Amino acid sequence: MTKKLTILVRVEPGCLGPTGKDYVEDFCTFANPVFSRIREQALNWQLVPRYDKSLDEVELQLEGRKLTPEQAEKYLSMLDTSFTEISEDIGNKLSICIDKFFEAH
Template sequence: MPNTNDFSNNKIHLSVLCRVEPGCLGPDGKFFIEDFCAFANEAFNRVLDEPVDWFFVPRHDKSLPEIQYQYTGRNLSRDMAKQLLSFRAIDIDELEESLNEQLSDLIDQFLAR
């Protein structure tokens, strides 16, 4: 089990890997999903200040989860991530809702370029 004291003292970050469907960028999304993920990686890590490191990659394999939590290089279940986030008084449902809202806004910004 991770040392939750380190997490609550802001020493360690939870990593969140977000797999983005090319189709969310429209019918031709497969042609620029890589560029969008690079755009999202830069924008997300600059804007949000939760103790979370965000990583966006294309979701080419639908058998992989859309959101994957990691801590010290190990995959975590959503329940384990929820427990870690609770030490920082962060609700995982609110975090995911914020993720979806920000991602939607970034898609609009990216498509408007």
């Protein structure tokens, strides 16, 4: 498979506590390298702050185009995974990254 799927994760400032908006951008910079190692042969990860609540928390893109949920599931099935598994990976890694971020700061 030559095309990498991009998983855009919009991080809620509130998940970093009541003052999370003050350092959500630093957190995204901190967490991006950790996420980049997850299935790196097939996936590109991009963590950004979620300032606009109308945007999805997780968006899947292929060559810059947003995939529908059906398209995303089809593509993920070719990688022997599912959106549910990816979502669980995101939740677990975010938890770990939040802990490590606060330990380092």
